[in-house]
Amino acid sequence: MxxxxxxxxxxxxxxxxxxxxxxxxxxxxxxxGGNYEAMLVNCIDPRVATGSWAYMAGRGYKDLYSHFVVAGGPIGVVSPKFADWQQTFWENLAITIDLHAIKRVVGLTHRDCGAAAVAYGDRVKNDKAHETANHLEALRAFRAAVNKRQPKLAVHTGIMALDGSVEAMG
Known part of the structure; x- marks a missing residue:
């Protein structure tokens, strides 16, 4: 007292x-900081928040990953439509490596993504094959960009359905 x-x-x-x-x-x-496994990069869409957490936990990364959330996830990191945001991602990845000693980056896009429609046009909302092709192109570009800037990191990518299931893309 x-x-x-x-x-x-x-x-x-x-x-x-x-x-x-x-x-x-x-x-x-x-x-x-500590020694963590990964950084997850995914979209701001609340419909994929729970599925993303479950996906990471299901791979043994529960409480062992940092999280970077931006409209479109990997699409936001590589699309010219979102160029103003991209340096922020790269700086965040660099500090995540420094602070958390991550070993990999997990990049997830998702179906019915509004940011994908901004980047690639509304056809991605109505044509699943077109949507898949554009997401795959973005995920390949994302993987190549991470590999170029941080060659020691593994990169895992996928497209998440709104039910939380993920189609691995490498």
């Missing part, structure tokens, strides 16, 4: 504070 001379601290509170400080000092990697 605080007194006129200032706050008072219980021995238990001081001990807890001391233990926390000692743990942070002893395990700085836990405090500053």
């Amino acid at each position: 605080p007194t006129a001379s200032g706050p008072s601290f219980s021995r238990r509170g001081v001990l807890g504070f001391g233990i926390t400080g000692a743990m942070i000092a002893a395990f700085p990697a836990l405090a500053a």
